[in-house]
Amino acid sequence: MSRADDAADPTALQTVAGPGKVALTLAAEPGKVAPLNRALEVFHDGMTLMFGGFGGVGTPPTLIRAILESGVRDLTLIGNDSGFPEVGVGPLIVNRRVSRLIVSHIGSNPVAGKQMTDGELRVEFSPQGTLAERIRAGGVGLGGILVDVGLDTIAGEGKQMLVLEDGVTYLVESALTAEVAIVHARKADRSGNLLFDKTARNFNPFVAMAGDFTIAEADEIVPVGELDPEEIVTPGIFVDMIVQSEGVGWKWAWE
């Protein structure tokens, strides 16, 4: 018996629903593949949105563009970084759709820095590896982790601490989840099994687990059974919806 509010209601099986609050009927669609406008139904003002990617690489471009065009605002974003002004989640920040960021750095997006300095954007920093583990902890249903990174710096200030039985002190870092998580996959099968592309994997596999409702944007969508079960990085059980990627629309920072 799950303690969550999604009690054991068999009718819930008629919907595509994560463990959280978002539920969406997809009866017309075989599997979890949906058109982009269906994906947009889950986004709303004030929501918490988690994203895969690292410097924009591996951040789902089509979903970001659609979210931007949808006009949703007051977002809390959780992910590695604020992208570049025109790459990754950067455009959401530049266009003032974001009120709060939980990230490891914003160095590549000066607009984020300016909004923070101007008091328009709340930014909470975690060391990158700690942030990754906080998201993963949320994704696998843990309450948090104990870590000693940054313990004796201002990054540890004001945080809960704990002395383990062996006498060593750790920072207590709480798990992170989000109403919706978006990831970018190289390939998805229609049941949501995902493969990623080289270093575009980065935060995506654990972000996929940490969404109460997870949407994968895939470069290629294949029938169930086409992926080698040994190679699958994200099992489909963590993915609630799949949309076809329209490709990266931005110009890379190094170009």
Next chain:
Amino acid sequence: MSRADDAADPTALQTVAGPGKVALTLAAEPGKVAPLNRALEVFHDGMTLMFGGFGGVGTPPTLIRAILESGVRDLTLIGNDSGFPEVGVGPLIVNRRVSRLIVSHIGSNPVAGKQMTDGELRVEFSPQGTLAERIRAGGVGLGGILVDVGLDTIAGEGKQMLVLEDGVTYLVESALTAEVAIVHARKADRSGNLLFDKTARNFNPFVAMAGDFTIAEADEIVPVGELDPEEIVTPGIFVDMIVQSEGVGWKWAWE
């Protein structure tokens, strides 16, 4: 600057050494591949040994046989379970080489149960998912995890608890590492990159990370560059030594 005792000593690079105390010169061997007798040098009485496998499936058979023949005793074993009497780590227990077990169950090995009842074997149980995360936490250098499984049962008794800022109570579960970890891989390249076979993967990938010195027994050892970088499950950096498997010598429980 690492806080561990393995300070930044460039001469340490002449040895194959994990972050812990075991160090072994392998100058004569290209890569990390070693004959079985070299692997045996790292085992000693009273040591902590972590093993991959689940009901014996994925437990390295050749290493277990060699450890048994070597006569080392008074071992602390950390892994999912106590195997069957003739499968997995079972023979080490049956032959009284083990003084302490940290596992999730011993139901498949009645000898372990009898030794526990007779006071010959100390057994510490963790719920399986908690145990897996404790080992992984050790493997990725965390101090521990917060988990609510078993919180209101005797499994939580005597354990540290912690109330997070949101008011939810969790058990504090410390990370686990071991002097030596042994895993069973389907394929290894000579730099230690590993692939596993179907459900023989189980505990192996995170056990491989949690050893201060990790030995992989591989069914097949291939040159560096032969494995697809996208498919590698355990990056070679976590593996200190590779030995050729001689195959499973036991008869499976279901046979």
Next chain:
Amino acid sequence: MEVGLGVKQRMAARAAQEICDGMVVNLGIGLPTLVADHVPEGRRVTFQAENGMLGYGRTPERGREDPNLINAGGLPVTEEAGASYFDSTIAFGMIRRGRLDLTVLGALQVGERGDLANWLVPGQRVPGMGGAMELAQKARKVIALTLHTAKDGSPKILPECTFPLTAREAVDMIITDLAVIEVTPDGLLLKEVAEGVSVGQVLSATSARLAVDRNPGCF
């Protein structure tokens, strides 16, 4: 009392009726394992094994077993289309994260508020909890599949468990050789009796308070 395979198969078949189309299901060791062979025709079900597999299929033919393709109970299985392999942390990630629709677990005792005890018999056997705590506490629906009484005839469905718990208020439904019982906010409710079994027989074999449905069915 020794119970024949026929009775066990009927219990498993009844449990399988609770599997709805599209569910992700984890079957515990022992009796629950039999459930896989009774999934009603036409229902797509994804079986999860906590050692690290999603999408396993039926038992392979004798002689075609793969020693590395095994469910969490240690028995050989097969691979269905769309299957995936992963390590056990991810397997339990799915479970703790609430992504499992249903688990069927064995039971030593069930309390009337749905408490489950299935990992330790004080003074007798301490097999350990394995993955039962995560499954009982975190699956969306938990079925206890168990004989109605212990070998000595004593009731297993009790006001309070006397054995150490696996999880509190975890069980949603109890399926036994005698009955199907729902755990409701108001207590236990007898929904169905086995063919040839009377309501009175069920009540006398149960030491927990047990309300009887207005119109109990039969299975």
Next chain:
Amino acid sequence: MEVGLGVKQRMAARAAQEICDGMVVNLGIGLPTLVADHVPEGRRVTFQAENGMLGYGRTPERGREDPNLINAGGLPVTEEAGASYFDSTIAFGMIRRGRLDLTVLGALQVGERGDLANWLVPGQRVPGMGGAMELAQKARKVIALTLHTAKDGSPKILPECTFPLTAREAVDMIITDLAVIEVTPDGLLLKEVAEGVSVGQVLSATSARLAVDRNPGCF
């Protein structure tokens, strides 16, 4: 003071001398990235990128970049034989577990006990720490690769950092445009000076106590 690429390349080349055969190395963003191009002939080195790659190689030819094959600084790289991809939790697992032999990081300030500050300029810039805390605290050897003084000429090697720290007592060696300095248990030790630079020049550009090696070398 604007420093030419030649000086930076010489600094990078000096840092590359610290890479021993077989090392696993992580290079920070900015100046440290240049180190990859100066690894001495014949030394096998495995570069790790904390986004999730082990075994990347040199910068690809112009026009042959792969947007999904990128180091942690966001720059295109290539794949060496034996490379592997993994998610960022595993990348930091390697780092926290002490499996990295060497990291080369940029610095805003270095304290005389090896404290490192490189993520925040109070009142000016708050780029965030990224992965620098893990790298500085956990790599077996940490080199701070930085200009000896700030743009306004003020010393960056100080008795105590005035900016918030990335990690305490983390740096093992400081390589600048002027000098190579070792962090020893007894404090900073000037080991080498840059060609054409005098020991006196280094001392006057350093506000931390700085002992001078009996026989300082040149690079």
